[in-house]
Amino acid sequence: MGLAISFWLLAAAAVGSALAVVLLRNVFRAALLLISCFFAIAGLFVTLGADFLAMVQVLVYVGAIAVLLLLAIMLTREAATGSPFSRWRIGGAIASVALLAAMIAVFRATPWKVADQSVVLKPTTAELGARLLTPESGFVLPFEIASVLLLAAVLGAIVLVKEK
Amino acid sequence: MSFLADYGYIGLFFVVSVVFALTTVLIPQILTALGVIPSKPSPAKSATYECGMDTIGKSWVQFNFRYYFLALLFLVFDIETVFLYPWAVAFNKLGLFGFVEMVIFVGILVVAYLYAWKKKAFEWK
Numbered sequence: 001m002g003l004a005i006s007f008w009l010l011a012a013a014a015v016g017s018a019l020a021v022v023l024l025r026n027v028f029r030a031a032l033l034l035i036s037c038f039f040a041i042a043g044l045f046v047t048l049g050a051d052f053l054a055m056v057q058v059l060v061y062v063g064a065i066a067v068l069l070l071l072a073i074m075l076t077r078e079a080a081t082g083s084p085f086s087r088w089r090i091g092g093a094i095a096s097v098a099l100l101a102a103m104i105a106v107f108r109a110t111p112w113k114v115a116d117q118s119v120v121l122k123p124t125t126a127e128l129g130a131r132l133l134t135p136e137s138g139f140v141l142p143f144e145i146a147s148v149l150l151l152a153a154v155l156g157a158i159v160l161v162k163e164k
Numbered sequence: 165m166s167f168l169a170d171y172g173y174i175g176l177f178f179v180v181s182v183v184f185a186l187t188t189v190l191i192p193q194i195l196t197a198l199g200v201i202p203s204k205p206s207p208a209k210s211a212t213y214e215c216g217m218d219t220i221g222k223s224w225v226q227f228n229f230r231y232y233f234l235a236l237l238f239l240v241f242d243i244e245t246v247f248l249y250p251w252a253v254a255f256n257k258l259g260l261f262g263f264v265e266m267v268i269f270v271g272i273l274v275v276a277y278l279y280a281w282k283k284k285a286f287e288w289k
Contacts, residue, residue, distance in 0.1 A: 046171060056246050064235075064242040071235045123170070129254030132247075133262040140265060146247065147272040150240050154276035157240075158283050161233040 007047040014040035028073055035066045049121040052128055233285060244273055 017037040024030045038061040045054035131137045195201045251258070251266050258265075280286065 052250065055249065059245060060242060064239040068235045068239055071232050075229060075232055125250050125253045129250030130257050133251060133258050133265055135261060143265065144268055147269040150243055151272050151276040153240050154237065154280060157233060157236040158280055158285055162283055162285065
């Protein structure tokens with residue numbers, strides 16, 4: 001019961017701050033509210049028993065993506081006045097309503113598997129780490145390739161920034 | 165419920181931080197309302213305070229592009245943390261094999277770090 005209440009409270013907070021992101025004129029405040037939206041989504045993951053996902057949400061989205069976003073705003077000249085695209089209100093509204101309709105249609109058409117109530121929530125992080133890194137589960141090579149991917153990302157960033 | 169009870173510490177931390185922020189904001193307000201602190205605003209008192217200096221120009225300045233590169237690097241090493249975290253939690257189960265795996269993983273990313281260093285990505289010009 002308490003879990004359901006907190007789920008709906010956090011869902012309302014996420015939707016409310018997401019709406020504020022769209023409706024606020026000041027892009028910097030919109031970015032700050034986007035961070036609060038990310039936090040609310042992390043809370044939603046907690047109520048759904050996905051503790052690792054909640055941690056990743058805070059670490060990556062609140063920690064890194066938000067910093068990147070705020071820096072991008074600070075780098076932009078006259079970002080506070082907003083972009084010319086924000087004048088396309090009707091088109092944006094139509095596109096977002098169409099997207100929402102498509103998502104609701106998919107959501108309703110998907111046969112969701114609902115777990116029975118006897119499922120016991122337990123921490124997922126240790127389990128995930130063990131599955132990711134033991135040779136039996138077969139994720140060792142993808143795990144190492146992930147670091148090569150990150151290496152490629154760093155090299156790409158350096159090439160983009162340094163070698164003009 | 166024991167799994168959710170683990171979140172009690174985070175909840176406690178959250179409550180303390182909110183209460184701390186609210187009390188530090190509200191204490192001057194309450195003291196002013198009670199008449200403990202006299203309220204005599206003057207232009208000098210309400211001026212923007214920045215390390216004792218008068219502020220020059222607008223606060224909205226365009227930042228150097230190089231900051232963005234540091235943010236990108238931060239993002240990459242933040243993703244590395246996402247892999248380090250479950251490894252650290254499961255460390256006792258994994259043994260030597262998991263340790264070697266993580267050394268290789270971090271070793272590949274050290275190459276990225278050294279390359280960025282070599283390319284003078286951390287230097288200011």
